[in-house]
Amino acid sequence: MNNTKDFKPTIKNIPHKPGIYRYYSKGNEILYIGKAKDLKNRVSSYFQEGRPKNQRLTLMISQIDRIEYTIVDSEKESLILEANLINSLQPRYNIQLKDDRSYVYVRFTNDPIPGIFLTRNKFDPNSEYFGPYTKKSGIYNTLQTIRNIFPFCQTKIPTKRPCNYYSIKQCEGICGGLEDKNQYQQKLNQIKNVLQGRTEEVQEYILFKINQAIKNNNFELASLYRDKLKTLNETIADQKIVLPIPQDLDLVTLIIEKDIENSIGSVFVQNIRSGRIINVNNFLLSGSEENGIEYKYLQRFLSGYFHKKVDFVEVLVQIFNKESDKYNKFELSSNNIKPLKDLLGIKISQRNHQPNNRTKIKELLELSKQNAIIYLERNHLGQRLTIFEENNLFKAVIDIQKKLNLAKIPRRIECYDISHLSGKFVYGSMVVFIDGRASKKNYKLFKTTERNNDFANHQEVLYRRFERCFQWLLAHPAEENNPWELPDLIIVDGGKGQLSSDLVVINKYCNKFKQAKLAFDIQIVAIAKKDEEIFLPNASQPYILEGESLFLVQRIRDEAHRFAITNNRKARLKTASQSEIDNIQGVGPITKTKLLSTFGSKEKILDALYKNPQLIIELVGESIYNKIKKHYNIV
Numbered sequence: 203m204n205n206t207k208d209f210k211p212t213i214k215n216i217p218h219k220p221g222i223y224r225y226y227s228k229g230n231e232i233l234y235i236g237k238a239k240d241l242k243n244r245v246s247s248y249f250q251e252g253r254p255k256n257q258r259l260t261l262m263i264s265q266i267d268r269i270e271y272t273i274v275d276s277e278k279e280s281l282i283l284e285a286n287l288i289n290s291l292q293p294r295y296n297i298q299l300k301d302d303r304s305y306v307y308v309r310f311t312n313d314p315i316p317g318i319f320l321t322r323n324k325f326d327p328n329s330e331y332f333g334p335y336t337k338k339s340g341i342y343n344t345l346q347t348i349r350n351i352f353p354f355c356q357t358k359i360p361t362k363r364p365c366n367y368y369s370i371k372q373c374e375g376i377c378g379g380l381e382d383k384n385q386y387q388q389k390l391n392q393i394k395n396v397l398q399g400r401t402e403e404v405q406e407y408i409l410f411k412i413n414q415a416i417k418n419n420n421f422e423l424a425s426l427y428r429d430k431l432k433t434l435n436e437t438i439a440d441q442k443i444v445l446p447i448p449q450d451l452d453l454v455t456l457i458i459e460k461d462i463e464n465s466i467g468s469v470f471v472q473n474i475r476s477g478r479i480i481n482v483n484n485f486l487l488s489g490s491e492e493n494g495i496e497y498k499y500l501q502r503f504l505s506g507y508f509h510k511k512v513d514f515v516e517v518l519v520q521i522f523n524k525e526s527d528k529y530n531k532f533e534l535s536s537n538n539i540k541p542l543k544d545l546l547g548i549k550i551s552q553r554n555h556q557p558n559n560r561t562k563i564k565e566l567l568e569l570s571k572q573n574a575i576i577y578l579e580r581n582h583l584g585q586r587l588t589i590f591e592e593n594n595l596f597k598a599v600i601d602i603q604k605k606l607n608l609a610k611i612p613r614r615i616e617c618y619d620i621s622h623l624s625g626k627f628v629y630g631s632m633v634v635f636i637d638g639r640a641s642k643k644n645y646k647l648f649k650t651t652e653r654n655n656d657f658a659n660h661q662e663v664l665y666r667r668f669e670r671c672f673q674w675l676l677a678h679p680a681e682e683n684n685p686w687e688l689p690d691l692i693i694v695d696g697g698k699g700q701l702s703s704d705l706v707v708i709n710k711y712c713n714k715f716k717q718a719k720l721a722f723d724i725q726i727v728a729i730a731k732k733d734e735e736i737f738l739p740n741a742s743q744p745y746i747l748e749g750e751s752l753f754l755v756q757r758i759r760d761e762a763h764r765f766a767i768t769n770n771r772k773a774r775l776k777t778a779s780q781s782e783i784d785n786i787q788g789v790g791p792i793t794k795t796k797l798l799s800t801f802g803s804k805e806k807i808l809d810a811l812y813k814n815p816q817l818i819i820e821l822v823g824e825s826i827y828n829k830i831k832k833h834y835n836i837v
């Protein structure tokens with residue numbers, strides 16, 4: 203990979219210690235957070251020559267402007283800190299680079315009957331989310347364990363009778379008015395405490411059940427509860443508290459280095475809530491004060507950091523002056539601290555007064571000191587260099603124009619792909635990139651004629667795309683907001699044959715637009731997968747792109763492929779989900795939904811027909827129950 207920025211000076215000074223690293227863009231957007239057993243080795247691996255190609259990873263690296271890192275005491279602590287920072291900061295690429303999967307969250311809804319659900323998206327501002335969790339199976343099993351201890355409901359509004367889960371003792375009837383609302387809310391609060399790592403109450407309950415089962419010689423039940431306890435402990439491990447006594451605390455470390463003309467201050471902050479580190483951050487200050495510089499730096503930083511008063515936050519501060527190679531601690535006087543307390547409405551101290559937390563906080567403060575020193579030294583050496591200019595993506599677009607000898611800058615690029623299964627479930631995708639960035643609001647999907655002919659399918663998609671644009675322009679000659687705006691460049695996934703086939707459509711609509719006195723100035727190229735060669739109309743030899751221009755073309759091609767495959771897969775899954783229940787006379791879509799949402803699969807419905815017929819009768823009624831029995835020949 204050819205980068206315009208050399209990160210070697212930065213990497214040279216990264217220590218061989220465990221910690222987390224953070225990548226930032228030119229606009230100070232956080233791109234990615236990762237953990238490492240050895241920070242130096244891990245970060246340097248991103249920029250090694252011969253690294254295996256990955257389009258999304260390559261794109262992320264191309265946007266890196268600076269690297270920050272935080273050292274910790276152990277690899278386990280780096281895992282915990284990484285999970286908490288990802289939860290708080292939501293970096294763009296932490297989802298995209300995790301094997302096409304996002305993290306799982308536990309969502310508490312704000313419905314008339316609050317419910318608890320698993321989700322991969324945080325989209326509802328009225329809901330409360332806990333996570334992220336890297337394994338859906340782990341948190342699912344934990345919720346099942348919690349539900350056996352604290353039964354909760356998944357019905358959104360009250361009904362005349364309790365829901366189906368009431369029959370299997372996973373709901374205590376809040377939906378049917380059989381449970382007090384206040385008691386139900388207290389139960390949800392207890393579940394939230396468990397998800398925050400406050401598991402003592404639940405652990406004691408399960409241990410009591412284990413001991414009770416052993417006394418009754420029910421070792422199978424004891425083993426079951428033992429497994430539940432293990433699952434609970436393993437899943438909540440990512441939410442581990444770092445302080446023995448849960449506490450809300452901001453740890454602020456200020457390192458000041460003075461010289462003759464100026465001084466520089468490095469600040470490292472750890473935000474702890476309920477005993478958990480939820481965020482860390484570095485800041486840099488500069489100034490020319492001589493007397494009382496320590497207090498003035500702290501006042502300036504805290505006034506900006508706590509820009510509005512808060513109900514209660516305790517801030518534990520440590521200040522060091524760097525003289526030669528020594529870092530001498532500076533103590534604030536009570537006369538200095540009191541004005542800050544009054545100004546900001548927060549509690550500020552230089553000593554922690556909770557004995558049980560003192561040892562751990564001392565360790566965290568030492569780590570804060572090391573991180574503040576590292577940040578100071580890196581910035582003082584002027585190692586914050588830039589990798590790409592702010593308009594780097596647009597520069598790649600211009601590079602495509604120059605290297606392919608295109609008549610104009612391809613600011614709007616479209617790419618098409620076809621996905622089908624032996625001529626069935628045929629879907630054509632159209633993706634749009636504007637100035638090098640994906641414009642998903644302009645993506646289009648075409649359900650085409652079912653046939654096993656990519657050339658014909660491509661032509662059909664292009665015919666429909668340009669015909670819609672043509673008709674829109676005829677109907678709205680004075681309007682500019684064209685939902686079918688013409689592209690500057692079309693990228694075709696294929697070789698010369700695919701390019702020639704698509705040119706038939708392009709040439710036809712070029713003439714059609716000209717006859718209607720409409721502009722139609724479109725350029726088209728094809729990219730062959732084998733050697734990533736670019737073919738142009740009327741060119742005898744292919745073109746070779748490299749660097750960022752090639753990465754951009756590949757990304758556009760891959761995005762069209764992904765979009766087509768995704769919708770093809772959805773169509774196949776929808777068809778496959780049409781179960782045998784659809785063929786049972788008298789079982790409609792509402793009944794089918796009830797059965798599948800309750801039991802999950804046809805096999806589990808059959809199992810319930812034998813083992814728990816009363817539950818099915820309560821769910822769908824005796825008449826339909828008999829029809830299902832008859833269909834499956836159950837006597």
